[in-house]
Amino acid sequence: GAVVSQHPSWVICKSGTSVKIECRSLDFQATTMFWYRQFPKQSLMLMATSNEGSKATYEQGVEKDKFLINHASLTLSTLTVTSAHPEDSSFYICRASDNGPYEQYFGPGTRLTVT
C-alpha cells in the first residue's frame, strides 16, 4: 500500500523556537494533504487542508500565522510551528490524498514536546 512518512518522529524544542515537520508521500502524488493535531487521550482534530500549489485552508480556531503550512510539491508538505509554546506540545499527524475514491493515507505522526 501507499506510504506516507513524517520527519522527525519526535522533537523536543525550547519555548519560543520554531519547529518544522515534514510529510512526504513516497509512492504517489498527494494532491491534498491534511494536518491533524492530537492531544493526549483525545481524538484527532483537523488543523488545515492544503492543496498543492495553493494556500492552506485552516479550521476555525487554528492560527494560520502560527502554524505555517507549505505544500510546494505533490510529494511534500511541511508544517512549521512558529514560536512554539508548551501548549503546542502534541502529536501531529499528516494525511495525504490523491483524491482517488476513498484513498487516503496517514503518516506515522510526529510528537512535539515544547519545554
Next chain:
Amino acid sequence: SQQGEEDPQALSIQEGENATMNCSYKTSINNLQWYRQNSGRGLVHLILIRSNEREKHSGRLRVTLDTSKKSSSLLITASRAADTASYFCATDEGYSTLTFGKGTMLLVSP
C-alpha cells in the same frame, strides 16, 4: 469540529470476548471509516463502509452502518490482548475531509 461520538469511552474485556463500539454522527456522509491507534502511535485503517452499505466484514471485524439513525458499530470478535488500543470512527462527508470521533479505549486482558 468533531462529528463522530463513540461509546463507550473505555471498555475492558477478557481475551476471547467480543467487543462492540458504537459511533454516532450528525450529517450526511459518503462513507464511514474505523481506525485503530496504539498508544502514542500512528493510525491504522481498519475498514471503510460506504453510505449505501449496511454491513461489512474483515477478518474478526464486523462493521454496521445505519444511515437513518446516523450510527455505526464496530464488533471485534474473539478479542486478543493485541487488540488493546484506541478505536476511532471517522466520517467522510465528501471532498476527502475526515472528521474523527472521540474514540473508545479498549483494554483486552489475557
